[in-house]
Amino acid sequence: MEKILEVKNLKKHFEIKKEGMRSSGYHILKAVDGVSFDVYKGETLGIVGESGCGKSTLGKTLLNLQRKTEGEVIFEGKDISSLSDREMKAYRRRMQMIFQDPFSSLNPRKKISYLLTQPMRVNGLDKEFDLDERVDMLLDVVGLDRRYRNRYPHQFSGGQRQRIGIARALSLRPEFIVCDEAVSALDVSVQAQILNLLMDLQQKYGFTYVFIAHDLAVVELISDRIIVMYLGRIVEEASKAELIGSRLHPYTKALFEAFPDINPRNKREKKIVVGDVPSPINPPQGCHFNPRCPNAMPRCREEYPPLKEIAPGHKVSCWLYG
Amino acid sequence: MENNRFLEIKGLNVSFYTQKGVVPAVRELDLWINKGETLALVGESGCGKSVTASAIMRLVPAPPGKIESGEILLDGKDLLRLTEKEMQSIRGDRISMIFQEPMTSLNPVFRIGEQIAEVFITHYSMDKKEALAKAVEMLDMVKIPAPEKRVRDYPHQLSGGMRQRVMIAMALSSPNPGLMIADEPTTALDVTIQAQILDLMRELQKSIQMSLLLITHDMGVVAEMANRVAVMYAGRKVEAGDVYDIFENPMHPYTVGLLNSMPSNEKYRHAGRLEAIEGNVPNLLEIGSGCPFESRCRYAKPVCREKFPDVKEAGNGHSVWCHFAGDIKFI
Amino acid sequence: MNPIKIFKAGNDAESRAAESIWYENWLLLKKNRSAMFGLYIIIFFLFLAVFASIVAPFDPYLQNIDLRKMTYFSWPYILGTDDFGRDILSRIIYGSRISLVIGFFAVSISLVFGSLIGLISGFYGGWFDRIAMRVIDIMLAFPYILLTIVIVALLGPTLLNAMIAIGIARLPQYTRIMRASVLAEKEAEYVEAERSLGVGNMELMFMSILPNCLAPIIVQATLGVGSAIIESAALSFLGLGAQPPTPEWGLMIASAREFVSNAWWIVTFPGIAIVLVVLGFNLLGDGIRDVLDPRLKD
Numbered sequence: 001m002e003k004i005l006e007v008k009n010l011k012k013h014f015e016i017k018k019e020g021m022r023s024s025g026y027h028i029l030k031a032v033d034g035v036s037f038d039v040y041k042g043e044t045l046g047i048v049g050e051s052g053c054g055k056s057t058l059g060k061t062l063l064n065l066q067r068k069t070e071g072e073v074i075f076e077g078k079d080i081s082s083l084s085d086r087e088m089k090a091y092r093r094r095m096q097m098i099f100q101d102p103f104s105s106l107n108p109r110k111k112i113s114y115l116l117t118q119p120m121r122v123n124g125l126d127k128e129f130d131l132d133e134r135v136d137m138l139l140d141v142v143g144l145d146r147r148y149r150n151r152y153p154h155q156f157s158g159g160q161r162q163r164i165g166i167a168r169a170l171s172l173r174p175e176f177i178v179c180d181e182a183v184s185a186l187d188v189s190v191q192a193q194i195l196n197l198l199m200d201l202q203q204k205y206g207f208t209y210v211f212i213a214h215d216l217a218v219v220e221l222i223s224d225r226i227i228v229m230y231l232g233r234i235v236e237e238a239s240k241a242e243l244i245g246s247r248l249h250p251y252t253k254a255l256f257e258a259f260p261d262i263n264p265r266n267k268r269e270k271k272i273v274v275g276d277v278p279s280p281i282n283p284p285q286g287c288h289f290n291p292r293c294p295n296a297m298p299r300c301r302e303e304y305p306p307l308k309e310i311a312p313g314h315k316v317s318c319w320l321y322g
Numbered sequence: 323m324e325n326n327r328f329l330e331i332k333g334l335n336v337s338f339y340t341q342k343g344v345v346p347a348v349r350e351l352d353l354w355i356n357k358g359e360t361l362a363l364v365g366e367s368g369c370g371k372s373v374t375a376s377a378i379m380r381l382v383p384a385p386p387g388k389i390e391s392g393e394i395l396l397d398g399k400d401l402l403r404l405t406e407k408e409m410q411s412i413r414g415d416r417i418s419m420i421f422q423e424p425m426t427s428l429n430p431v432f433r434i435g436e437q438i439a440e441v442f443i444t445h446y447s448m449d450k451k452e453a454l455a456k457a458v459e460m461l462d463m464v465k466i467p468a469p470e471k472r473v474r475d476y477p478h479q480l481s482g483g484m485r486q487r488v489m490i491a492m493a494l495s496s497p498n499p500g501l502m503i504a505d506e507p508t509t510a511l512d513v514t515i516q517a518q519i520l521d522l523m524r525e526l527q528k529s530i531q532m533s534l535l536l537i538t539h540d541m542g543v544v545a546e547m548a549n550r551v552a553v554m555y556a557g558r559k560v561e562a563g564d565v566y567d568i569f570e571n572p573m574h575p576y577t578v579g580l581l582n583s584m585p586s587n588e589k590y591r592h593a594g595r596l597e598a599i600e601g602n603v604p605n606l607l608e609i610g611s612g613c614p615f616e617s618r619c620r621y622a623k624p625v626c627r628e629k630f631p632d633v634k635e636a637g638n639g640h641s642v643w644c645h646f647a648g649d650i651k652f653i
Numbered sequence: 654m655n656p657i658k659i660f661k662a663g664n665d666a667e668s669r670a671a672e673s674i675w676y677e678n679w680l681l682l683k684k685n686r687s688a689m690f691g692l693y694i695i696i697f698f699l700f701l702a703v704f705a706s707i708v709a710p711f712d713p714y715l716q717n718i719d720l721r722k723m724t725y726f727s728w729p730y731i732l733g734t735d736d737f738g739r740d741i742l743s744r745i746i747y748g749s750r751i752s753l754v755i756g757f758f759a760v761s762i763s764l765v766f767g768s769l770i771g772l773i774s775g776f777y778g779g780w781f782d783r784i785a786m787r788v789i790d791i792m793l794a795f796p797y798i799l800l801t802i803v804i805v806a807l808l809g810p811t812l813l814n815a816m817i818a819i820g821i822a823r824l825p826q827y828t829r830i831m832r833a834s835v836l837a838e839k840e841a842e843y844v845e846a847e848r849s850l851g852v853g854n855m856e857l858m859f860m861s862i863l864p865n866c867l868a869p870i871i872v873q874a875t876l877g878v879g880s881a882i883i884e885s886a887a888l889s890f891l892g893l894g895a896q897p898p899t900p901e902w903g904l905m906i907a908s909a910r911e912f913v914s915n916a917w918w919i920v921t922f923p924g925i926a927i928v929l930v931v932l933g934f935n936l937l938g939d940g941i942r943d944v945l946d947p948r949l950k951d
Contacts, residue, residue, distance in 0.1 A: 060845075063849060065845060065848060065849055089851050092849065092850065092851035093851065096849065096850070097846070097849045099842050099845070099846050100842070101842050104841050104842040104843060105842040105843050105845075105846045106843055106846075107843045107847070107861050107865070108843075108865065109864040109865055110861075118847070118850070118852065119850035119851065119852070122850070122851050122852050122853065122856065123850075123851050165846070168846075168850065169850075172850065172851075
């Protein structure tokens with residue numbers, strides 16, 4: 001399969017001012033800390049993890065919305081992560097993002113027609129397309145009534161707004177779309193509609209998705225391959241079938257066990273992982289998961305395990321398998 | 323059975339008088355919770371589940387809210403007829419509540435130990451030292467590590483899961499904890515933390531024989547926790563029953579749709595598209611007298627628009643409010 | 654769960670006309686009685702100002718030597734005459750022109766320049782922000798009226814300079830309000846979304862962020878017109894603003910102060926005019942704030 005995106009040892013660190021009146025200086029928050037993976041054309045790559053695992057930062061760094069600290073993001077042979085804003089503009093068209101919050105991601109003072117035409121206008125596509133026609137077409141594609149074009153965002157429900165957000169991302173005819181928690185703010189019944197819409201659009205236009213979410217079930221439904229992240233690093237990477245069949249990393253297992261089953265007869269004794277997610281400012285030494293891991297060994301407290309390929313396409317970062 | 327009911331709601335109607343009109347947030351709601359059981363009130367945003375909780379606590383913001391009619395019986399006493407002062411002695415004693423975002427219900431300028439101790443000082447008239455010792459005990463009960471140290475922390479120093487534990491500790495500190503209302507208690511938490519909190523709630527409930535009213539949108543949490551389930555849609559209860567009946571033999575098209583919308587449903591293990599409910603939650607201002615689900619229901623007939631259905635019983639306390647309950651074959 | 658949000662969100666009425674947020678706010682404002690009362694006062698004075706030459710019974714500069722002893726309520730001088738025998742009613746009517754012009758002009762200066770500095774400061778940050786904020790801090794460290802007087806003294810005591818001085822002295826408030834809203838708005842997800850679509854900084858700043866930051870500035874400006882009118886009256890009273898024989902309300906009070914004990918009407922009626930106009934702007938400003946403040950709305 002053809003690679004559309006190649007991520008090499010990507011790092012994104014933030015400087016956080018130290019708390020307290022007497023202390024000065026900065027903590028380094030390693031939101032994304034040396035992540036490498038490939039994205040293939042036409043696939044959906046799911047990225048799952050809990051808060052603080054760096055998945056959202058990763059998504060934004062992929063699109064160069066946040067500047068990387070180190071590493072490379074190669075899109076069709078070009079490292080876009082070191083491009084200037086001006087040089088990036090040519091790539092913006094082709095790489096889009098769908099945001100989490102359908103309420104804050106649309107400018108409340110603008111009509112739908114404005115929101116949908118603005119991207120085409122600033123990218124000089126207004127010469128290429130008849131913008132009016134294009135708005136109708138986009139509304140059709142995402143399943144909204146054409147008459148909605150003259151309304152304002154606050155006149156819509158969450159699901160409808162998310163459809164508008166999707167239409168806006170599609171307006172530039174992108175190839176690569178990052179969905180950052182695109183359905184997690186929605187009601188369950190609406191979430192299902194939007195997931196269906198995203199899958200339909202992919203089938204129709206051959207998009208490549210990076211689908212970022214904290215909900216394991218959603219990620220497993222929509223993705224072809226899945227990456228599990230914990231505190232800024234990839235702990236497991238596998239195809240969906242492979243991951244469902246054999247979850248190797250203790251964190252992946254914990255995440256799956258913790259996920260509430262919708263079968264009430266499965267109130268089985270679950271192995272619930274203990275403790276809180278540690279702060280990414282000061283992650284545990286060695287493997288970041290070791291304080292919560294039921295299988296922790298002395299070595300886990302000293303050295304971070306490398307991401308190793310255990311089976312074809314199945315990588316895991318754990319000393320149990322090394 | 324009748325005298326086993328700890329809390330019973332009869333014919334509750336709550337409206338909000340807004341500038342655009344009257345929003346019927348809860349209509350003709352009947353609900354009861356037995357002693358020691360967990361009732362899950364499940365539904366999507368705007369279905370009236372949180373308003374119901376506020377009504378039980380008599381905390382519906384008025385104006386614009388108004389409890390139009392109904393009874394809320396606690397051990398046979400109607401809470402809606404109590405004076406504000408009598409109600410205050412029930413809140414936090416017989417009924418306590420925990421919320422989605424614990425930060426908003428904890429006072430940011432006091433140490434958590436002091437906030438828990440406050441409960442013991444008011445309800446048990448203990449002195450401060452005794453109360454603080456009790457606070458440590460309570461933190462230990464909700465499994466907060468190193469409770470002697472944690473009592474001196476401020477709320478912002480704790481993680482979301484720890485804060486929710488503190489809230490639970492406060493709720494359980496009252497002398498007669500009878501009912502805990504948990505409004506989306508784990509929605510803001512990570513999955514692994516959610517599992518811990520749910521586990522803790524279940525364990526504590528068993529040990530002190532408390533009733534739990536769990537308000538949630540997550541069918542997974544319902545399956546995990548509930549004994550009985552009531553499904554609400556746009557202010558109406560549409561189906562209620564034993565947790566096994568609801569999950570294994572759902573009879574209302576909305577309940578079926580809700581279960582089918584869950585990506586974790588077994589049937590999507592390998593297949594793609596979800597069986598979603600089409601359309602959007604209706605505007606409560608524009609709801610007529612018919613079934614509120616009519617506009618999204620693929621089985622709807624003209625009668626659904628005209629009249630809200632009467633209850634149909636399917637045995638074992640399984641009730642459905644659908645004109646065609648039992649007649650529909652769900653695919 | 655907020656029931657008000659519910660009906661806002663899920664509205665499917667097909668044929669409903671598009672309602673902009675501003676239009677909805679206007680509907681809300683119309684329900685606020687005191688704000689509408691304020692608006693009526695303002696409209697009344699605007700009417701007087703525009704049609705002064707038709708409405709006023711006399712020329713405001715016309716002196717009447719026969720009436721030099723200051724008449725009291727006598728036809729046709731309804732509100733009496735001043736020490737030069739000029740009709741007070743006519744002078745108040747013409748004075749509304751000057752006062753409203755002062756109010757709007759001074760506020761426009763602080764509104765335009767203050768907001769612009771605030772917008773750039775908040776959006777770009779960096780050295781511009783640091784310098785601008787330090788200058789603003791210095792300006793705020795001066796007692797307000799002293800700062801105004803210093804500026805007038807530098808520019809020379811004319812009415813135009815008084816307006817400019819009031820505008821400049823009030824500028825820091827607008828800058829601060831604008832900067833604070835821009836800082837908050839800049840973090841909104843829609844800004845990031847539009848950036849990801851390739852929208853440039855200028856368009857983001859003026860087309861996207863600015864309209865969302867106008868609410869508090871509009872409140873401030875409405876209240877500001879009232880205070881600018883008071884301040885210009887004060888400056889004129891001190892001899893630093895309008896110069897005689899201009900029919901300016903503050904000046905009318907100042908030049909008649911020696912007659913206060915035996916001709917109270919000369920000072921009272923211009924005073925009432927000032928109070929009414931300022932009240933009008935304050936009521937309207939408070940009403941607008943109630944409508945635009947989201948905390949009061951939900």
